[in-house]
Amino acid sequence: MRFLTLVIAGLLVSQFASALCEFENGTISNPDDPLCRDTQLVYTENDDSGDNIALGYPPPIPVDTLTAVDGFRTYSSLFAQHQDLMLTRDTVGGSVVGQTQLDRDIWAYSIGDVDNLTNDGRPEGAVIINGGIHAREWQSPEVLTEIFEQLVERSDDAHIGQYLRDNLNVVLLPVINIDGFIQTQTFPTRATADERQPRDGRMRRKNLRNPSGGVVDNQLDTTDDSFFGVDLNRNSVHGYGLNGGSSANPISLIYRGTAHSSESEILALQAATGLGPADRLRLGIDVHSFSSVYFTPRTGNTRRDAITLGLATRMRAVTNFKYRYSPGPIGSTGIGSLDNYYAFEFQIPSYTLEIEPLNGGQDYGGTGASHSGFVLPDSEITRVRDEIAATLLLGFYRQSGPPHVTAVHITNLARDEVVYAAQWVADGVGRRLEVTTDRAIVPSDDHRIYIAFNKPMRWYDANGNLSNYAGQSSTAGQLELNEPDGLFGISLQLAPNPDWLDVPGGPPDGYLNYRGDAFTRDMPLSQMGLTVGEPKSVALQIELTDIAEMALDADPSTPVDWQNGHWTGYEDSMLAGGDTGGADCTFIVFLADDANATAPPKVAECQAGAPPPLPPPPPPPQPAGGGGGGSGLWLLPLMLLAARRR
Amino acid sequence: MNPNWWPGSYSKAIQPNNAIINMFLRIMLLFLITMAFGAQAADMSWQSRKTADLVAEARTLLDLGKVTRATEKQLEQIVLTLGSRAPSPDARGLVEQLSQREPQILVAHEEGNTMIPFVDVGAAARVTQRRWTRAAARTNALRAIRAGDPQFLQNYFSADAAGQAGAIDAVGELxxxxxxxxxxxxxxxxxxxxxxxxxxxxxxxxxxxxxxxxxxxxxxxxxxxxxxxxxxxxxxxxxxxxxxxxxxxxPDIASASLYEVGRLSATLPVAKNLLWTSLSDPGLGSSAAAVLARHADRNTVNRLATLLDSTENLVQKRALLALRLSGDARAKQIARDWLAQSRPDNESDR
Structure with a gap:
């Protein structure tokens, strides 16, 4: 009878032979029970029998190839690709910043020109991005490698890639948890323990630290160490052990380690920030999968938090907002994760970027088996790489700094003569406006204006046509010429597009440094019937946004930089420092009926940000037979007039 | 079962606490055997059950309307089990109905702060439908190909992905x-x-x-x-x-192809030669270096070391890459020494 009871009990219990782990507060509470620990799970396409888990698509097997394919590259291939890019390209540097538990070198790479100076000789800003901190998240190393490759491939594109090369230092660690990643690739279809919380093999999350002092072995059948390891994304200093987001239990999936920064992999990451160097960092991204969301801490530095939100909005727009946004509580130091480290250590925008899928394998026609979100089908990775690379490229472009006007040329088309030429040049810690030509703009003649910027302002698609960057809509902009007394204004819409220049050569017909960094616009003043009498100084009010929808630095004399979580030297239309920018009104020309007139004192001021001018007085009665409109400047038939912006 | 196999059976003088321990061990052993048998029995219980019974069980669960983790898991198991066998009309109806089912229970993602489906019965049902399409296509293709049916190819090109997969399954069996x-x-x-x-x-x-x-x-x-x-x-x-x-x-498969060439190099010297000549190719050189590193023997390391003096910059760099990637300690040291000599002031590579 006793025997029979045991048999029946065994049969009943064995209904869950694949699920004999017990859980307490999310942690397996019977790790020494062989029925939990020793269960060997196998991921299959369709077989769901026994301890097999059907995904509904073939589980990916790593491929030996340096070139990206419809699949996932082996770690050795990824590493070979990184090393080759470093050894063969001048724009890539690299350093060993630490070692893993198994004493493998952890490399960090710097992508950019060697001088770490911007085009006008100032220290570059830097960004840092890492992947592969959780071993089973295969999307992450592929995405990091893709952006690495694209930055290199684009570095001579005379456009955004070259601009980033010249003006930003990108620090990149493609795989931090190398040991764990290789473990997952050694067992690409196998895991242990419980379908609800699979642990080793393909589903290893943590590093290979064994609390007894050694390392977890690479034998999946020896399961007494399957649950060990430190969750590297709980081991950073800020928020370590706080807010219930980690565990002191070595068995736990989110075991934080014996102390913050106890893990050599995290020390390596910290060392890598020095490649920025650290005081130049402006963005930190830790790439994970899955669930299609940007997690981000809010430090309570309101400007930094607002910039973080704005940047994420632009980046999310690249993929049409299929990635959600999930900020943490304001001021909470978090849970010891890397985004907390980036945010609180450096006061920079920082994200845990959880790559898709949103739900799991069912998003791609799979069964949605538990943890299938970590097993992206081979067929999806090419698209994911491309989408995230485009997202990151925009983020880097935006955090490299806002645009400013660098040069203006105005040509009198009737006389074929440059009548105005000026550019901002470096001058110590600031810039000064160097005006090399300052002759009258004769309102009875047509002119053409050339305006150049410090960065490419417009995107070109794969066919070389002007286009908006994915998800962005750069404002067409406005150009106004404002007379200080408000007696007249000439407003030129820069829509649908001025003639953005994609051939080199500088003014008057070529871009300055990068395709789309300059445009020309005809000014058909002769059609406006203007006469000015006395020479009048006029401010050029230039207002538009760049590829990532950032407005101009309204005062280029104070170069923009980054400090303590916000921009410095980034003035708005009222010339107040902030984080939004505005209209540039620093170029002052003059109008005169006589081409040889002497320039008047430059007193013109920008109308941007100023209260609207009073309406002009009613015209005096015209004498019979009188004509002309010399003083009736307010009667200008402005053929291209648009609403004045204030 | 040989009673002499039981723990403790060899000891002649058994102390009272040893008797308790031995009894405990015997019970545990019996339990473990039962569990092992039971695990197979549980699996067999799904696979051995008739389609009609599985359908009936699913209908009962749906009619009861109670949604728990256990019931959702059961529905998923039923649906996936049905996918491994030819469908009855009732099974088709059930799976079609379930294919529209949204996830009923969400659980916290392990990263926290977001919820994901615990089980997705609807997704499992849609996978089952595709498996049936594939299986049917396989059966049809087997028949058509054996008969030399000229329509086979046209039918193949008209089929959806599951249908084409089934035809390919058939090709693999014929x-x-x-x-x-x-x-x-x-x-x-x-x-x-x-x-x-x-x-x-x-x-x-x-x-x-x-x-x-x-x-x-x-x-x-x-x-x-x-x-x-x-x-x-x-x-x-x-x-x-x-x-x-x-x-x-x-270009899209060249690198992977070189790795395959590498696997042939153990038996085909001409394959090894192909790797060496590819080293200077701007597109293939990095892959050739990686493959040479993987298969590096002493001669390979020596040859790579001589290429460090090559006047061709790209060959030199690819040789350096191969030495650095190699698992051979001597190769790595050669690379380190060469770098130290050529870039004495640089701590980092550039």
Whole structure:
């Protein structure tokens, strides 16, 4: 009878032979029970029998190839690709910043020109991005490698890639948890323990630290160490052990380690920030999968938090907002994760970027088996790489700094003569406006204006046509010429597009440094019937946004930089420092009926940000037979007039 | 069972606490045996149950309307089990109904702060539907190909992804004489969507060089990539090498192809030579370096070391790469020494 009871009990219990782990507060509470620990799970396409888990698509097997394919590259291939890019390209540097538990070198790479100076000789800003901190998240190393490759491939594109090369230092660690990643690739279809919380093999999350002092072995059948390891994304200093987001239990999936920064992999990451160097960092991204969301801490530095939100909005727009946004509580130091480290250590925008899928394998026609979100089908990775690379490229472009006007040329088309030429040049810690030509703009003649910027302002698609960057809509902009007394204004819409220049050569017909960094616009003043009498100084009010929808630095004399979580030297239309920018009104020309007139004192001021001018007085009665409109400047038939912006 | 096998049976003088321990161990052993038997029994219980019973159980769960983790898991198991067998009309109806089911229970993602489905019965049902389509297509294709039906190819190109997959399953099971009939037609239609998959399956079944050539030159990257990995096994090393040289002309699979060349290099010296000549190729050189590093013996390391003095900058760098990637300690030291000599002031590589 006793025997029979045991048999029946065994049969009943064995209904869950694949699920004999017990859980307490999310942690397996019977790790020494062989029925939990020793269960060997196998991921299959369709077989769901026994301890097999059907995904509904073939589980990916790593491929030996340096070139990206419809699949996932082996770690050795990824590493070979990184090393080759470093050894063969001048724009890539690299350093060993630490070692893993198994004493493998952890490399960090710097992508950019060697001088770490911007085009006008100032220290570059830097960004840092890492992947592969959780071993089973295969999307992450592929995405990091893709952006690495694209930055290199684009570095001579005379456009955004070259601009980033010249003006930003990108620090990149493609795989931090190398040991764990290789473990997952050694067992690409196998895991242990419980379908609800699979642990080793393909589903290893943590590093290979064994609390007894050694390392977890690479034998999946020896399961007494399957649950060990430190969750590297709980081991950073800020928020370590706080807010219930980690565990002191070595068995736990989110075991934080014996102390913050106890893990050599995290020390390596910290060392890598020095490649920025650290005081130049402006963005930190830790790439994970899955669930299609940007997690981000809010430090309570309101400007930094607002910039973080704005940047994420632009980046999310690249993929049409299929990635959600999930900020943490304001001021909470978090849970010891890397985004907390980036945010609180450096006061920079920082994200845990959880790559898709949103739900799991069912998003791609799979069964949605538990943890299938970590097993992206081979067929999806090419698209994911491309989408995230485009997202990151925009983020880097935006955090490299806002645009400013660098040069203006105005040509009198009737006389074929440059009548105005000026550019901002470096001058110590600031810039000064160097005006090399300052002759009258004769309102009875047509002119053409050339305006150049410090960065490419417009995107070109794969066919070389002007286009908006994915998800962005750069404002067409406005150009106004404002007379200080408000007696007249000439407003030129820069829509649908001025003639953005994609051939080199500088003014008057070529871009300055990068395709789309300059445009020309005809000014058909002769059609406006203007006469000015006395020479009048006029401010050029230039207002538009760049590829990532950032407005101009309204005062280029104070170069923009980054400090303590916000921009410095980034003035708005009222010339107040902030984080939004505005209209540039620093170029002052003059109008005169006589081409040889002497320039008047430059007193013109920008109308941007100023209260609207009073309406002009009613015209005096015209004498019979009188004509002309010399003083009736307010009667200008402005053929291209648009609403004045204030 | 041999009672002498029981723990403690060899001890003649058993102390009272040892008796308790032995009884405990016997019970545990019996329990473990039962569990082992029970695990198989549980699995067999799903697989051995009749379709009608599974459908009835699912209907009962749905009628009860109670949604728990256990019931959702049960529905998922039923649906997936039905997918492994031919469907009855009732099974089809049930699965069709369930294919519209949204996830009922969400659980916290392990990263926290977001919820994901615990089980997705609807997704499992849709997978089952595709499996049935695939299985039916396989059955039809087996019949058609055995009969030499000229409509087979047209039906294949008209089918959806599951239907094409089923036809390919059939190709993998058939003997050569049935497939030869379609060989030339497949090659003629290689540009059509899905033709590369069929050609790859036929190439493997027939060990056919021409079919492989068509796959490697015009197939989609994923299919071509899968094909190069089976070449040696299906057509032998010499033919595999000739085909891999063809694949090297495609930038999207050239790197993977060089790795396959590397695997042949142990038996084919000409394969090793191909790796060396590829080292100077701007597109292939990095892959050649990685492959040479993987198969590096003493001679390889020596030759790479001499290439560090090459006047060709790219060859020099690729040789350095190979030495650095190699698992050979001597090779790594050679690379370190050379770097130290050539860049004495730089701590980091650039």
């Amino acid at each position: 003997q050569v004489q049935y497939l030869v009939f379609y060989r030339d037609q497949i090659i003629d239609r290689i540009e059509e969507p899905g033709a590369d998959k069929l050609a790859a399956a036929a190439a493997a079944a027939l060990a056919d060089i021409a079919l492989y050539e068509s796959v490697l030159t015009t197939g989609t990257p994923a299919i071509a990539l899968a094909a190069i990995r089976e070449l040696e096994q299906t057509v032998g090393a010499d033919a595999a090498l000739r085909l891999l040289k063809l694949a090297l002309r495609r």
